Amino acid sequence: MIEINNCAFETIEVTGYSVTCDGGDELMGHPRIFLEIAKEKHKVICPYCSKTYVTKKRV
Numbered sequence: 001m002i003e004i005n006n007c008a009f010e011t012i013e014v015t016g017y018s019v020t021c022d023g024g025d026e027l028m029g030h031p032r033i034f035l036e037i038a039k040e041k042h043k044v045i046c047p048y049c050s051k052t053y054v055t056k057k058r059v
């Protein structure tokens with residue numbers, strides 16, 4: 001089961017377990033980094049912009 005916290009920051013659904021994040025816009029922008037989504041947790045939080053990336057549950 002995937003838990004999505006109701007927080008002030010954006011939550012982005014992705015497929016797979018590795019994502020890149022560059023902040024997405026000019027205000028929150030930061031150098032592009034790679035994030036690994038922990039397979040047990042199904043989500044990772046970007047340390048720069050605090051966006052939460054959630055792996056979509058496979059059907």
Ligand SMILES: [Zn+2]
Pocket residue numbers: 021022023030046047048049050051
């Ligand atoms: Zn980010």
